[in-house]
Amino acid sequence: xxxxxxxxxxRRLPRYYRYLGELLDDGVERxxxxxxxxxxxxxxxxxxxxxxxxxxxxxxxxxxxxAYLHDEIGNILGVNETHxxxxxxxxxxxxxxxxxxxxxxxxxxxxxxxxxxxxLKGKLVRDIPVQMLDELxxxxxxxxxxxAALTLPKSNARSTALKLVSLGVHAIWNFAHVDLDDIPDVxxxxxxxxxxxxxxxxxxxxxx
Amino acid sequence: xxxxxxxxxxRRLPRYYRYLGELLDDGVERxxxxxxxxxxxxxxxxxxxxxxxxxxxxxxxxxxxxAYLHDEIGNILGVNETHxxxxxxxxxxxxxxxxxxxxxxxxxxxxxxxxxxxxLKGKLVRDIPVQMLDELxxxxxxxxxxxAALTLPKSNARSTALKLVSLGVHAIWNFAHVDLDDIPDVxxxxxxxxxxxxxxxxxxxxxx
Numbered sequence: 001x002x003x004x005x006x007x008x009x010x011r012r013l014p015r016y017y018r019y020l021g022e023l024l025d026d027g028v029e030r031x032x033x034x035x036x037x038x039x040x041x042x043x044x045x046x047x048x049x050x051x052x053x054x055x056x057x058x059x060x061x062x063x064x065x066x067a068y069l070h071d072e073i074g075n076i077l078g079v080n081e082t083h084x085x086x087x088x089x090x091x092x093x094x095x096x097x098x099x100x101x102x103x104x105x106x107x108x109x110x111x112x113x114x115x116x117x118x119x120l121k122g123k124l125v126r127d128i129p130v131q132m133l134d135e136l137x138x139x140x141x142x143x144x145x146x147x148a149a150l151t152l153p154k155s156n157a158r159s160t161a162l163k164l165v166s167l168g169v170h171a172i173w174n175f176a177h178v179d180l181d182d183i184p185d186v187x188x189x190x191x192x193x194x195x196x197x198x199x200x201x202x203x204x205x206x207x208x
Numbered sequence: 209x210x211x212x213x214x215x216x217x218x219r220r221l222p223r224y225y226r227y228l229g230e231l232l233d234d235g236v237e238r239x240x241x242x243x244x245x246x247x248x249x250x251x252x253x254x255x256x257x258x259x260x261x262x263x264x265x266x267x268x269x270x271x272x273x274x275a276y277l278h279d280e281i282g283n284i285l286g287v288n289e290t291h292x293x294x295x296x297x298x299x300x301x302x303x304x305x306x307x308x309x310x311x312x313x314x315x316x317x318x319x320x321x322x323x324x325x326x327x328l329k330g331k332l333v334r335d336i337p338v339q340m341l342d343e344l345x346x347x348x349x350x351x352x353x354x355x356a357a358l359t360l361p362k363s364n365a366r367s368t369a370l371k372l373v374s375l376g377v378h379a380i381w382n383f384a385h386v387d388l389d390d391i392p393d394v395x396x397x398x399x400x401x402x403x404x405x406x407x408x409x410x411x412x413x414x415x416x
Contacts, residue, residue, distance in 0.1 A: 010410060014403035018385070041390050077406045078413030092304030099300055100401070102385070108405055147408065171412050173405065177226070177310070182249050187415065189408035191399065193308070195222035197316055197381065198285045200355060200397035202218060204379050205286030207395065 005053050005076070012050060013073050015040070020070035030063040079107040085173075086145050088160055089152030090115035090123070090130045093175060097149055098125045108147070112139055133160075140167045149173040150180075161186065213261050213284070220258060221281050223248070228278040240271040287315040293381075294353050296368055297360030298323035298331070298338045301383060305357055306333045316355070320347055341368075348375045357381040358388075369394065 019040055023031060033051070037044035051064060054072045074080045085103070087094045090113050097103075098113045113128045115121075120130040131139065139145070148169050150157050157176030161183055164172065171187045174180050181188050227248055231239060241259070245252035259272060262280045282288045293311070295302045298321050305311075306321045321336045323329075328338040339347065347353070356377050358365050365384030369391055372380065379395045382388055389396050 011407070013410070014400070014406040015387075017406065018403070041387070076410065076413075078409040079406055083409055083412070092300055092307055096300030096304050097401075103402065103405060106402055106406065107409065146412065171408060173408055179223075179249070187408065187411045189404055189411070191401065191404055192222070193305075193399065194310065194314055195226070196397055196399055197311060197355075198222040198225065198287055198314065199219070200379055200381055200395065201286040201291055201315065202221070202284065203395045203397070204291070204354065205284075 009050050009053060010076075013077055016050070017070065017073045017077060017079070020066055020073065023066045024070055028066055031066055032063040036064070081107060083108050083146045084111045084144050085109060085147045085149060086112035086114065086136075086139070086169075087149045087151060088114045088133070088136075088164075089150060089175075090117070090120050090125070091151065094149070094151035095125050097151060098128055101126070111143055111145070114139075136163075137167055140169065145169050147171045147173055149175065151175045154178045158183075217258050217261060218284075221285055224258070225278065225281045225285060225287070228274055228281065231274045232278055236274055238271040239274055244272070289315060291316050291354045292319045292352050293317060293355040293357060294320035294322065294344075294347070294377075295357045295359060296322045296341070296344075296372075297358060297383075298325070298328050298333070299359065302357070302359035303333050305359060306336055309334070319351055319353070322347075344371075345375055348377065353377050355379045355381055357383065359383045362386045366391075 019036065033044040033047045036047050040047070051069065054069060071080070085108050087098045087110060090098070094113065094115070098110045103110065110128060113125055113130050114133050114136055115130050116133045118132065121132055123130045146169070148164050148171070150160060150172055152160060154176045157174065157178050158180060161172055161180045165183060165186050170185055172180060172189070174188055174190045175193070177192060177194055179190070180186075227244065241252040241255045244255050248255070259277065262277060279288070293316050295306045295318060298306070302321065302323070306318045311318065318336060321333055321338050322341050322344055323338050324341045326340065329340055331338045354377070356372050356379070358368060358380055360368060362384050365382065365386050366388060369380055369388045373391060373394050378393055380388060380397070382396055382398045383401070385400060385402055387398070388394070
């Protein structure tokens with residue numbers, strides 16, 4: 001796919017991917033933009049505009065080929081290949097993420113779980129044993145680690161991120177409540193839970 | 209504050225709130241837009257434009273009054289009042305959220321934790337015992353519950369959300385991988401972890 005797709009469309013793709021996946025699971029082969037519009041609560045014209053970026057949906061009136069679109073969007077999102085993920089911080093959140101089987105179905109395979117707390121050493125989360133952080137360099141040397149999820153306290157997040165980059169890991173899924181976006185040579189995706197909760201309380205306050 | 213503030217500014221407020229809170233913790237009383245700009249990696253003119261919405265930062269050259277701004281933004285975000293939160297789904301993710309002390313510091317108090325698994329009944333997360341979901345109506349009757357975090361499987365998310373609304377809870381922090389935004393009379397804030405991971409893999413794929 002050579003065409004440039006706008007960032008606004010890109011941000012909507014995971015949602016299309018999810019709905020198309022559900023349709024596939026339900027055995028639906030084709031769907032019209034109107035039917036997809038009803039399901040997704042987005043206007044049919046928005047859907048047509050967005051999905052026009054991918055072509056290949058047959059003539060007007062025939063609807064979209066669900067499997068084809070799902071696959072095309074999956075290619076764009078890079079979820080049709082496997083991405084090896086390690087989780088740094090084996091507290092509740094780290095264990096929740098390491099234990100989340102569904103990520104594997106969209107190509108993200110958790111292959112390691114690290115912490116500094118010796119009491120957690122060897123604890124199994126699914127079949128993944130918690131390793132100590134000082135074992136990380138050796139682990140990265142022998143495994144193809146693409147993404148590191150940081151589920152550790154804010155105070156250790158930056159130094160850990162810098163260490164990861166120096167070890168060759170260039171994509172960080174950051175749950176620590178600190179910005180790391182200024183670190184060079186790394187792609188950061190933030191999940192700032194407190195910020196999300198504040199958006200919610202803003203909306204509550206506005207309604208009052 | 210009567211003035212209408214744009215949605216784009218609103219979305220940036222939690223980040224300002226976080227940085228201003230850190231400055232307060234560091235004992236900083238005033239800060240110039242240039243210094244704040246260096247810290248936040250945002251242009252000084254963006255900061256001036258955004259914070260102009262709040263006035264009250266003294267004359268040019270004197271910088272912003274950190275405590276005042278922090279408080280004003282806190283008021284807008286509604287985090288200067290307490291919001292009672294319950295968590296539905298006491299798996300790893302639910303326990304991580306219920307155990308997150310920091311939410312309380314920004315006004316969100318976790319007062320209840322619910323699940324359907326009888327093995328979890330009475331388990332303490334911090335000082336919060338896991339209760340069974342059938343105890344929820346009684347609990348809501350006797351407690352002022354404002355927000356429910358849904359950390360349960362997708363298959364139960366919609367029915368639980370509808371139940372919550374019927375019991376008088378009108379704000380949902382949704383971690384289930386399903387859209388609930390079409391449910392009437394409820395404010396939804398989504399944290400879709402898989403979508404976030406797909407954004408990350410999109411950016412990785414683009415860089416390759």
